[in-house]
Structure formats: structure tokens, C-alpha cells
Amino acid sequence: MKNLYFCFLGLIFLAACTDSRQDKLLSGDLYEKIFIELAIIDQIEDALLGDHTRSELRQMVYEHYGVTAEEFNRTHNYFEKNIDEQLKRIESIHERLRDERSAIDESEREIREQNRRTPESLREQIFGRGDNAEEIADDTRAAGITEPAPTENVELPVTTEIEPPSEIYENVANLHFSADGAYAIQVRSEQNFSLTERIKEQWIEKGFEYTYLQEFEEPESGETWYRIRLGNVSTFREAEQIQQAILNQFDVEVWITNND
Numbered sequence: 001m002k003n004l005y006f007c008f009l010g011l012i013f014l015a016a017c018t019d020s021r022q023d024k025l026l027s028g029d030l031y032e033k034i035f036i037e038l039a040i041i042d043q044i045e046d047a048l049l050g051d052h053t054r055s056e057l058r059q060m061v062y063e064h065y066g067v068t069a070e071e072f073n074r075t076h077n078y079f080e081k082n083i084d085e086q087l088k089r090i091e092s093i094h095e096r097l098r099d100e101r102s103a104i105d106e107s108e109r110e111i112r113e114q115n116r117r118t119p120e121s122l123r124e125q126i127f128g129r130g131d132n133a134e135e136i137a138d139d140t141r142a143a144g145i146t147e148p149a150p151t152e153n154v155e156l157p158v159t160t161e162i163e164p165p166s167e168i169y170e171n172v173a174n175l176h177f178s179a180d181g182a183y184a185i186q187v188r189s190e191q192n193f194s195l196t197e198r199i200k201e202q203w204i205e206k207g208f209e210y211t212y213l214q215e216f217e218e219p220e221s222g223e224t225w226y227r228i229r230l231g232n233v234s235t236f237r238e239a240e241q242i243q244q245a246i247l248n249q250f251d252v253e254v255w256i257t258n259n260d
Contacts, residue, residue, distance in 0.1 A: 026067060026075040034072055037061040037194050044194075050201045057194055064193050177210045181232030183239040185246070186255045188228040189216075196226040203230065206250075232259050 026034070041057045049057070062069055187203065190196045196213055203211040214227040233239040239256045246254050 024071055024074065025078055026071060028079075030065060030067070031072070031075050031079065034061060034065055034067065035076075037192065040192055041194050044198070050198060050205070052198075052201075057197075060197060061194055177208070177230065177242075178232060178234065180259075181234045182259055183233040183236060184229040184231030184257050184259045185233070185239060185242055186227055186229050186257045187246075187252065189225050190228075191223060191225055193226055196228055200228050203228065229257070230254075 038058055038061060041054055041061070044054075044057075052060070058069070062072065188196065188199055190199070200211050200213055208230050210231050212229055212231070214229055216225045216227055217223070218225065230242075233242060236256065243254055243256055246252060
């Protein structure tokens with residue numbers, strides 16, 4: 001009789017543990033979001049990971065969604081047991097992954113292009129090759145071209161040499177930014193958290209220390225977007241100056257937004 005009693009207690013305890021584990025399963029929608037984030041991290045090229053390892057990026061995703069790796073893995077294993085349901089879910093995930101992959105490809109192209117830009121290449125693009133006067137004079141003499149002597153009593157126009165701005169390319173990030181202000185500069189908006197986090201790190205590496213993510217939920221669709229913003233700026237005029245400076249330096253269109 002005692003054996004039956006303890007066996008009954010054991011079954012109750014096992015059922016309670018099973019219910020407890022069921023309670024800790026993630027919702028299907030949250031599971032899909034995290035699944036996509038982790039799949040994107042696996043597809044990112046090593047050269048574009050920045051200062052983070054893949055493990056660190058995965059941990060950042062777990063922390064962002066307020067779950068642990070154990071909870072995600074437990075949910076993943078649970079859904080794997082229901083083959084039909086999981087196949088439907090994977091088909092939906094693959095469709096979303098294709099959309100995310102195209103966004104990542106575009107971001108990677110932009111990052112490569114921006115990484116190839118240097119102060120020297122930008123100066124060359126804006127001011128030309130910048131050959132010095134001595135090289136030009138040598139080419140002129142080699143071609144047998146002589147300059148006419150100035151006519152007496154004729155006032156010649158005075159030309160002033162225009163020097164390139166002193167390292168404007170390195171100082172744009174420091175223009176008028178502060179910890180607070182009425183305006184911000186929005187540089188990107190994506191639905192993938194790990195992608196926007198990586199782009200945010202790229203802007204911080206460029207010197208924009210006041211770079212942050214703002215999470216926004218679309219009221220009608222319920223979709224979540226992550227906005228990458230530089231800020232903040234006190235006046236709209238200062239925001240316009242920064243907007244133009246970023247366009248000149250990085251050839252990137254950015255938007256002025258209210259700091260809401």
C-alpha cells in the first residue's frame with residue numbers, strides 16, 4: 001500500500017514538473033523572432049561581425065527578448081517533436097528569412113563601401129586628384145607650352161588658393177551633439193534586431209558616441225521596428241548642418257526627427 005502511495009505521489013510530482021516546463025515554453029511568435037535573429041547571425045560574414053563574436057551576438061539577442069538560451073532551446077526541442085506544426089513554422093520562417101537576407105545583403109554592401117572611404121579618397125572625390133604645382137609645371141614644360149608674360153600696367157586678378165577643410169571627415173561626429181535635445185538624426189530603420197545592433201556599432205566606431213536604438217511598434221500591423229538614431233541636437237538648424245555633413249562624408253541619406 002505504501003509503495004502505491006509513493007508511486008502516486010511520484011506521478012503527481014512528475015506531472016507538476018511537466019506543467020512547469022510547459023509554462024516556461026516561449027510563445028510561437030517569440031520563438032520565430034529569436035529563431036530568425038539567430039539564423040541571421042549565422043549568415044553574417046566574419047569580416048563584418050565587428051568587435052563581437054557570434055556567441056556574444058546570440059547572447060545579446062536572448063537578453064534583448066528577455067529569455068535565456070535554455071528557454072529557447074527547450075522551446076525549440078518541444079516544437080521539433082510536432083513535425084507537422086514545425087514544418088509549417090519553418091516554411092513561414094524561411095519566407096521571412098529571405099526578406100531579412102536581402103536587407104542584410106544591402107547593409108553589407110553599404111558597410112563595405114563606407115569602410116573603403118578614407119579622408120584621402122573623399123578629398124580626391126570632392127577636390128580632384130590634388131596634383132601639386134611642381135608636377136603640373138613639369139608637365140607644362142614637357143609639352144613645350146610657355147606662359148605669356150604679364151602686360152605692364154595691367155592689373156591681374158588675384159587668386160587665392162583654397163585649402164581643403166582640416167579633417168572635416170573625422171570631426172563630423174562631434175558637431176553639436178549632446179546627451180539631450182529636441183531633435184535627432186535617424187540613419188536607418190530595420191526589423192531585425194541583431195542587424196540594427198551591428199549597424200549601430202558601425203556608427204559608434206565612426207565616432208558617433210550618441211548612437212542609440214529606438215524600438216517602435218507599428219500600431220496597425222503590430223510589427224516591431226528598430227530605429228538607429230544619432231543624437232541629440234538642440235536646434236533644427238544644427239540638425240540640418242549635421243545632416244549635410246553626413247551626406248558629404250558618407251554619401252548616406254539621413255532624416256531629421258523629433259526626439260520622441
